[in-house]
Structure formats: structure tokens, C-alpha cells
Amino acid sequence: MTNPKFLVIGGGPSGLSAAQDIAEAGGDAILVEKETFLGGTPKKLHYSLLAPDMKPVEEVLDPLISSVENSSVRRLLGASVKSVEKKGGRFNVTIESNGTSVSESVDAVIVATGFSHWDPHKKYEYAYGVYPDVIDFKDFEKMLSDEKIVRPSNGQQPKRIAWLLCVGSRDKQVGKFYCCRLGCAVSIKQAMEVRRIHPEIDTYVYYMDIRTYGFWEDKLYWKSMEEYGVKYIRGRIGSINKGEDGRLIAMAEDTILQRPSEVPFDMVILATGMEASEGTLEASKLLGLEIEEHGFIKPLESDSMPVSTAVPGVYVCGTATGPKAIPDSITEGSAAAMKALNYVRRRTIKVPAGA
Ligand code: SF4
Numbered sequence: 176m177t178n179p180k181f182l183v184i185g186g187g188p189s190g191l192s193a194a195q196d197i198a199e200a201g202g203d204a205i206l207v208e209k210e211t212f213l214g215g216t217p218k219k220l221h222y223s224l225l226a227p228d229m230k231p232v233e234e235v236l237d238p239l240i241s242s243v244e245n246s247s248v249r250r251l252l253g254a255s256v257k258s259v260e261k262k263g264g265r266f267n268v269t270i271e272s273n274g275t276s277v278s279e280s281v282d283a284v285i286v287a288t289g290f291s292h293w294d295p296h297k298k299y300e301y302a303y304g305v306y307p308d309v310i311d312f313k314d315f316e317k318m319l320s321d322e323k324i325v326r327p328s329n330g331q332q333p334k335r336i337a338w339l340l341c342v343g344s345r346d347k348q349v350g351k352f353y354c355c356r357l358g359c360a361v362s363i364k365q366a367m368e369v370r371r372i373h374p375e376i377d378t379y380v381y382y383m384d385i386r387t388y389g390f391w392e393d394k395l396y397w398k399s400m401e402e403y404g405v406k407y408i409r410g411r412i413g414s415i416n417k418g419e420d421g422r423l424i425a426m427a428e429d430t431i432l433q434r435p436s437e438v439p440f441d442m443v444i445l446a447t448g449m450e451a452s453e454g455t456l457e458a459s460k461l462l463g464l465e466i467e468e469h470g471f472i473k474p475l476e477s478d479s480m481p482v483s484t485a486v487p488g489v490y491v492c493g494t495a496t497g498p499k500a501i502p503d504s505i506t507e508g509s510a511a512a513m514k515a516l517n518y519v520r521r522r523t524i525k526v527p528a529g530a
Contacts (some may be wrong), residue, residue, distance in 0.1 A: 178203050179519040181512075182268055182281040184458055186214020186257055188501045190287030190491025191239045192508025193515075198246040200516050205268055205279060206243065207453060210337060212229055213240045215289055217501065223319035225501060226357075227362040227394035229352060232320075235501065247441045251277070255454075259461045261282070266488065280523070283488045283515040284462060286472065288454035289428050291492035293351065293447045294342030300414040301342065301445055308333075309415055311342070311445040312361055319368050324376070326441050328421065333441030335377040336361040336369060337425055339412050342446030345383070353469050355448035356498040359386045362446045363395045364406065372405040378405045379438070381412050381427060410436070415443055449498040471497045482511040490514050 179202050183194045197204040210219060214236050222232045226424075243250070254272035266284055270277045287482075293302040295311045303309050307327040318324050326333050340362055344355040359382070366378040371468030385407070387396045399405040412427045422439040429436045451470045458464070459472050464484050467473035472495050475483040482490050492511040493504035 177307055179283075179516075179523065180205065180281045181283050181285065181287045181515055181519075182207065182256070182266065182279065183287060184491070185215065185287035185289055185495070186210070186213040186216070186250070187253070187287060187289045187387050187493065187504070187507035188236065188239070189289075189427045189495075189504040189511070190215070190285070191243050191528065192237075192505040193287055193492060193512040194248045194508075195242050195246060196259070196509050196512035197516065198243070198248045200512070202516060202519070204248045205251065205270075205281065206248050207251045207254045207256055207272075209255050210252065211242065213219055213250070213252070215353070220292075220313045221317045221320045223316050224364065224368060226360040228390045229364070229367075234333050239505070256458070256461060261486075261488075264488070264496075271273045283490065285483065285508075285511045285515055286462065286464070286484075286489065286491040286495050287493050287511070288458045288495045290449040290455070290498070293450050294479075295445045296340055297349055297399045298342055298346075298445075300444070301339065301412070302415045302417075305446060306415065306417055306423060308440075308442045308499070309445065310442065311364060311447045312338075313447070315361065315365055315444045319365060319372075321492070324369060324370060324373060332373065333376060335379070335437070335440050336366075336442045337412075337440045338366060338378075338380045338444045338446060339425075340382045340385075340412070340446045342445040343445045343450075344479075351448055351450070351469075353448075354386060355446075356388075357500060358446035358448060360391050360395055360500075362444065363387065365403040367399050367403045368397070370405060371473045374404075378403075378473075379440075380405060380407050381408060381410055381425070382411070383411055406407045408436070408438075412443075436451075449494060451495070455495045458495070462486055464489065464491070468498075469497065471495065476502070482514055489517055490516075490518075 490511040492507035
């Protein structure tokens with residue numbers, strides 16, 4: 176009997192976790208990643224420290240990457256799945272890798288195709304792409320990981336920075352109704368990092384409400400105020416203008432003081448939301464997976480079967496099904512691997528009734 180074969184699409188946290196667990200269980204995993212490196216969006220965009228424990232992204236992801244690299248997982252980097260045909264309970268797939276076409280037949284497929292950051296150009300009143308000192312928080316992660324916090328407009332250190340939460344999330348105007356789950360935590364974490372490196376920089380977070388669930392409340396929200404002196408303004412910035420001195424003017428309504436406010440800042444960081452990546456939408460089409468109302472892949476049952484899909488033998492994990500933190504994505508990768516292994520086992524081994 177040949178060893179069962181699994182295709183994992185995506186080499187970010189959830190895909191790495193799934194591939195690693197399949198290999199550990201003795202299965203043959205093929206990991207297809209469109210980039211030329213493993214680690215997904217956190218590596219691609221040079222994330223800095225991860226909330227809430229302020230660990231460098233390398234400390235969290237590199238052991239997982241090494242584990243996959245030193246395992247039996249067959250890694251196809253700079254590659255993408257071009258076609259999938261289900262035949263006799265197996266999946267015949269065509270993968271394009273380094274200009275060549277590879278054909279494989281696999282027993283089960285795991286979709287771990289991740290998310291994209293919402294494009295802040297679409298919120299024109301925040302002037303992203305117009306004023307260089309308005310950046311989004313993925314741009315700022317890179318600055319933090321380089322420990323080089325400077326205004327893009329003039330290369331000087333900012334004196335005062337604002338974060339604006341819920342950009343492209345909870346916003347009917349742009350058609351994104353859902354909460355991004357991580358924007359508050361990441362923004363607060365970034366403000367804490369700034370204060371740790373440069374305590375002389377003033378940091379302000381504009382919020383509608385703060386959603387730091389679970390342990391993130393005390394590890395981030397309270398800590399940021401009590402130990403790092405991060406300040407909070409309840410209200411949403413209506414627009415960002417440019418003052419005569421070249422600084423940015425945040426025009427907002429302070430909803431606690433109930434009055435308009437105009438505050439000058441040297442930089443404004445937009446906490447952009449998450450949406451389904453192109454890879455996720457492509458995978459859904461190739462595999463015939465349904466898309467749910469927010470644009471992500473729909474699990475079979477979001478509460479009781481979050482990594483199963485309506486297509487037998489196809490599993491989904493991580494941010495392909497919606498906004499999620501890295502530890503949750505890693506956990507879901509393991510869950511999808513277990514489901515896929517059990518699916519194949521049940522098809523190849525006669526399982527006693529009730530087992
Ligand atoms: S996590 Fe925070 S920033 Fe993101 S949408 Fe929810 S409330 Fe807004």
C-alpha cells in the first residue's frame with residue numbers, strides 16, 4: 176500500500192503547522208507556497224514583535240520553519256496550484272513550480288492560503304498615498320523591526336504619533352462590517368514598542384472601543400497606559416489634513432468630551448483590517464469551496480467543524496476562514512492535519528463501527 180499523500184496550499188503559520196503534523200504522523204506532505212520562502216505574511220512583511228508576549232516573529236515561526244525544512248515534507252516554493260480534478264476519491268493536481276508543471280495525485284488537501292491587509296487607499300479621507308507620513312500598520316511593523324522610526328516625508332524622528340483603529344473594518348461605507356480582531360492589539364503593541372525604544376515620542380490611539388480579548392486586556396491595554404504612558408482618545412478621525420508646518424492634522428470628534436478636536440501629529444498609523452487573500456479566493460474556485468458573507472472560505476460548520484469544508488477530503492485552516500491570531504492559526508493547522516489524516520485513514524483502513 177502506498178503512503179497517503181497530502182497537499183498543503185500555503186506556507187504561513189497554519190500551513191507549516193499542518194505540514195509538520197502530517198509528516199510527524201508518517202504521511203507524505205507536499206507544501207506549495209507562492210513565495211520563495213516559508214513563514215507567510217508575518218515573514219513577508221517583516222513583522223516585529225508579536226502581541227501579547229512581545230516575542231520577535233522569528234522566535235515564534237523559525238522553529239516551525241526549521242521543523243518543516245528538516246522533515247520529509249516536500250516543499251515547492253515559488254509555486255502555485257493551477258488545476259484540481261477530483262477522481263475516484265483522490266485529487267489530481269497540477270502545480271506550476273519554477274516554470275515547470277508538476278502533476279500529483281493526493282488523498283486530501285489542506286487550504287492554508289492566509290489573508291491580505293485591507294488596502295487603505297480606499298479610505299481616501301485618511302490620505303494614505305497622498306501624505307507620506309500616513310502609513311498603515313504593516314508599513315510601521317517594518318520600521319519597528321528595523322528599529323528605525325522616522326517620518327517618511329523628511330527622515331526625522333517624529334515627536335507625536337497617532338494610531339487610528341478600525342480602518343477597513345466595522346465600516347459600512349467600505350462594505351467591511353466585521354471586526355478585524357487584531358487591530359487594537361497590534362496598534363497598542365506598536366505604541367508600546369515605540370515608547371520602549373523612544374520614551375520621548377508621544378503616542379495616541381483613536382478608538383471606537385478597544386477589543387483586546389482574553390489575556391490581551393491586561394497584557395496590552397492596561398499595561399500600555401500604566402507602564403508605557405500610551406494615551407487614548409475615544410473618537411474616530413474624520414479626515415487627515417496637512418498643516419502649514421507640514422505636520423498632519425487629525426480632525427476628529429472626541430466622543431467622551433463631546434467636542435470636535437484637531438490635533439497635530441508627525442505620523443498617523445492606520446490599523447487596516449484583514450480580508451481574504453487572492454490565494455484564498457483562487458483556492459476556493461479550484462476546489463469548489465463556498466465563500467461566506469464576509470468573503471472568506473466557509474467552513475462546514477463554523478462552530479463545531481471549523482476546519483472541515485463541504486467538499487470531502489478538503490480542509491481549511493488559519494486566516495483563510497477569517498481574521499485570526501498566529502497561535503490560533505497554528506492550532507487550526509494541527510486540527511486540519513488531524514482531520515485530513517483521519518479522513519484518509521477511514522478510507523483506507525476498515526474502521527470498526529462506532530470507532
Ligand atoms: S480589533 Fe480593534 S481595530 Fe480591529 S476592527 Fe476590532 S475594534 Fe477595530
